[in-house]
Amino acid sequence: MSLRSALLLAGVVLAALNLRPAIAGVSPLLDEIMRDVGLSPAAGGAITTVMVVCLGVFGPVxxxxxxxxxxxxxxxxxxLVIAAGVVLRGLGGVPMLYLGSALAATAIAVMNVSMPAIVKQHFPTRVNLLTGVYVAAVVGGAASASALVIPLEHGTGFGWRGVSALLAVPALLAALIWLPQAARKQQEVQSGPRPFGQVLxxxxxxxVTALMGLQSLTFYVMLAWLPTIFIEAGLPADQAGYLLSLTNLVQVVTSLAVPVLAGRRPSQVPYVVGAGVLTVFGYLGMLLAPTTVPWFWMIVLGIGQxxxxxxxxxxxxxxxADxxxxxxxxxxxxxxxxxxxALGPLAFGFLRQVSGGWSVPxxxxxxVVVVQLGAGWLAGRPATLG
Incomplete structure (x- = not known):
């Protein structure tokens, strides 16, 4: 592998690692953030909601x-904008907190949309392998942020503002690695509305949109509520947190392996359906026997998600095609x-409130997962768009 190819691969991986920490790093620090700036629980939860909404609203640019x-x-x-956003949200009060979070999420939205096209452009014969690598990096970045922000806070003594600013370091490192690629003459991109017209x-x-939306809804519901589900079922809080970490770590391995296998076939239907079925079993385990081998349900759920x-x-x-x-x-x-x-965690919480338990949610x-199965069946069939 040439030096340029190695730098290109390293840049893709490092960029992908930065696509979730600005979001996943909020939850472990949320209690401290709310106390420091005087937020209610609803306003505190809105930080993540605002960021997920930005992922959807600003992608089309x-x-x-x-x-x-x-x-x-x-x-x-x-x-660069991610780095600016995570620093900005720790510089002042509530307005800076929301503004910095929205700025970082807007940059993540743009990068989310860019990454599949960058893989297609730079690695056209290895789309399946590189998709697995960068998706594993995305999931790994989320898991690392959730696990490391509290130890970083304790180790540095910086408080939540300093830890938030530290999240700029990996973004700046990735930008430095990517700088030679950005400095090169850019490949010409077709102008005009034709690609959007074809796609729409x-x-x-x-x-594909239904598959993307429904599986994302399931992920963010579990990210927001999974520890609470296990705590209310009778498990200790620390064990509930470990179970969330377990399912996230399993997703790293799955994300790396599955695209390599599925990309070799013209149809991804068997894989999409298999993933949906495993997600169903994970849900059933939490519904029917949450305190019986919970680690097993989390492994199954992690593989599926x-x-x-x-x-x-x-x-x-x-x-x-391009x-x-x-x-x-x-x-x-x-x-x-x-x-x-973005609607998923809110709807899940509302159903919990009106039903008084977790069975209805x-x-x-x-x-939702059953509908996802149908969308995946249709999206996974061989087709060429454009």
Whole structure:
């Protein structure tokens, strides 16, 4: 492997590692943040909600930026804006907290949409392998942030503001590694609305969008509520936290392996359906026997969720014929998908409140996964978009 190829691969991995810490790093520090700036629980929870909404709302600007700047420079700019956002949210009171969070999430939205197209552009013969690598890095970044922010806070004595600023370091490091690529002459990108027009008229787009949105909804519901479900079932709080970490770590391995296998076949239907079935079993375990081998249910759920996320992004990269169309499909699928996902934790909490338990929310989650299975069946069939 040449030095340029090694730097390109390292840049992709490091950029992907920065796509979740700004979001996942909020939850462990949330109690301290609320006390420090005087937020209610609802206002504290709104920090994550605002960021997930930004993932959906600002994704569609990516094709415009890619036409103006090129994909590589768009990714470079996104890394710098993430660094600015995580620093900004620790500099003042409530307005800076929300503004910095929204700024970082906007950059993540643009990078989310860019990554499948960058993989298609730079690694056209290894889309399945590189999709697995970068998705594993995304999931690994989320798991690392959740696990390390508290030890970092205790080890440095910086408090939540300093720890938030430290999240800028990996973003700046990734930008430094990506700088030679951004400085190169950018590949010409087609102009005009044709790629978006093609994508919006295709049924494949809406199958992929449904798969992306529904699997994202399941992920964010579990991220928000899984420890609480186990605590209310009778498990200690620390064990409930370990179970969330376990299911996230399992997703790292699954995200790396599944695209390599699924990308070799013209149809991804068996893999998408298998991932959905495993997610159903994870839900059933939490519903029927949450305190009986909970670690087993979390492994099953992690395999299902990790595979579903990786397959959704793999299909986005495989279906279009060129990077321009990949960017357009990615913008539609991820923008709509994350708006749908942002509603999940709120709806889950509302169902818990009105029903007085977790049976109704978990049954609703099962229904969502069943619909996801249908969308995955349609999205996973062989097709070429554009």
């Amino acid at each position: 990516t094709p415009l930026l890619a036409r103006r700047l090129g994909l590589d420079r768009t990714l470079f700019a996104g890394l 008229r295709s049924r494949v787009t809406w199958y 990790g595979a579903s996320f990786a397959l959704a992004l793999l299909i986005i990269a495989l279906r279009p 990077p321009t169309a990949v960017t357009a499909l990615s913008a539609v699928a991820q923008s709509v998908g994350y708006v749908v996902a 978990l049954l609703a989650g099962l229904a």
